[in-house]
Amino acid sequence: MSAEIIDGRAVARKVRESASARVSALVAAGHAAPGLATVLVGQDPASDTYVRMKRRSCEELGIRSIHHALPADTSEEELLALVAALDADPSVDGILVQLPLPRQIDEKAVLGAIGIRKDVDGFHPHNLGLLAMKGREPLFRPCTPAGVMVLLRESGVTLSGAEAVVIGRSNIVGMPMAMLLIEADATVTVCHSRTRDLAAHLRRADIVVSAIGRPATVTGAMLKPGATVIDVGTNRVDAPGTQSGSRLVGDVDFDSAVAVAGRITPVPGGVGPMTIAMLMDNTVRSAEMRAGVVAIPAL
Helix, strand or coil, X not given: CCCEECCHHHHHHHHHHXXXXXXXXXXXXXXXXXXXXXXXXXXXXXXXXXXXXXXXXXXXXXXXXXXXXXXXXXXXXXXXXXXXXXXXXXXXCEEEECCCCCCCCCHHHHHHHCCHXXXXXXXXXXXXXHHHXXXXXXXXXXXXHHHHHHHHHHCCCCCCCXXXXXXXXXXXXXXXXXXXXXXXXXXXXXXXXXXXXXXXXXXXXXXXXXXXXXXXXXXXXXXXXXXXXXXXXXEEEECCCCXXXXXXXXXXXXXXXXXXXXXXXXXXXXXXXXXXXXXHHHHHHHHHHHHCCCCXXXX
């Protein structure tokens, strides 16, 4: 048995095409194109790469990209003042402050300062709180978990009644991922670094989503045959003999898992492309709410 490979690039392309068409419809109706403000503090190479990818996606889809590059010694007060100015700017539909931030800046304070209607990352406590409440609708769902849900549905995975295990409990992926699966009527177990017997939980899981950031956390021997495995992890490991000397892997030992799983995402090419695609989708949704094209959920 060899698992079906879930092609995140192909699914992300569909999401992006839909977002592009909606941008064109907004502009054709006389509304301003969506605007996404990105803020990068410092010169972390990985963060710089992520922001450039997001800005390139904006350009490709017709979304205006408004970028602010700040020095690493920027104070928390200076960053909060910029966020307040962007929040008050009617030409900005979404604000994205790239994480991680330098030590002198309180990440929670900055994320909480982004207005809920421009929180296209879906990290504001108000948005996450609405997501956690039965029968309530957040304005925006966090991009990576939302992208995982699209992958599952596009792959024909049955969610209602399924046993799902989420590995990791971060506010960015693990916790909202669990809430989205519960919203879809799955029965969810959240595992983490203190879980005593991870394999025992995985052996009964129809769906496994790993977002713990540790290579080979999940092996084929731990999986229920036919399970759907979504690997959110991105870990760089040594790869002697390659040009860069390293390679990207997920949390799942792909070679052993692919022989047991029914469906599986690769790394790279699985969840990664979906994160940026869903960011674009959220930004367009914000512009649609501003234009009155879609209703704003009751807050």
